[in-house]
Amino acid sequence: MINSRLSVAIHILSLLASHPRERVTSEYIAGSVQTNPVVIRRLSSLLRKAGLIESAPGIPGALLAKPPEAITLLEVYEAVFAEENLFSIHSGPNPGCPIGQNIQRTLNASFERAEQAMKNELARQTLAETMEHLFA
Numbered sequence: 001m002i003n004s005r006l007s008v009a010i011h012i013l014s015l016l017a018s019h020p021r022e023r024v025t026s027e028y029i030a031g032s033v034q035t036n037p038v039v040i041r042r043l044s045s046l047l048r049k050a051g052l053i054e055s056a057p058g059i060p061g062a063l064l065a066k067p068p069e070a071i072t073l074l075e076v077y078e079a080v081f082a083e084e085n086l087f088s089i090h091s092g093p094n095p096g097c098p099i100g101q102n103i104q105r106t107l108n109a110s111f112e113r114a115e116q117a118m119k120n121e122l123a124r125q126t127l128a129e130t131m132e133h134l135f136a
Contacts, residue, residue, distance in 0.1 A: 005080045006073075008033055009043050013076065013127050014134060016053060016064040023061025043080060050079030068128035077122050086118065087111040 011033050016024050026044060030037040044062055047053045052071060055062040064071075089107050093100035 005043065006077055008035070008039070009047060009076050009080045010073065010127070010130060012040060012043060012047065013052060013064065013068070013071065014131050016062060017068040017127060017131060020064065023055075023059070023063055025061045046079050046082070047076070050075065052076065052079060068131060069126055071127040072123050073125045073127070073130065074119055074122040076127070077119070085111070086115045 012029055015029050015032055026037040026040040029040045029044075033040065044053060044055065048055055048062070048065075052065055052075065053062045054065045087107075089104050089111070093103055095101055
């Protein structure tokens with residue numbers, strides 16, 4: 001399902017990259033994103049597991065784990081969407097209907113090609129390049 005997780009994750013990383021020498025708290029990030037700090041902490045946990053940010057228990061705030069030039073948007077996407085597919089197909093269509101019999105197989109092929117094209121594009125862009133556009 002398409003949602004705002006990817007853009008919020010990129011927002012988080014951009015804030016961390018713009019403060020390279022200081023730990024940025026989830027409260028500060030939440031103020032910029034205009035969301036609850038819990039949302040930021042959940043996404044930050046996924047980003048930490050993917051090796052994109054560093055944080056430590058008992059120490060407020062997080063740091064970018066590697067330079068913005070070394071982080072592709074595909075890495076961010078994969079961190080926040082893990083095993084999820086971009087598109088989902090409704091389950092249980094009527095097998096007695098000629099459309100229902102074939103819709104899943106037909107759409108799977110199209111959706112897989114579309115998702116791969118998106119991933120190829122995200123792999124070409126780094127966090128640093130994204131940030132260049134933020135300040136242009």
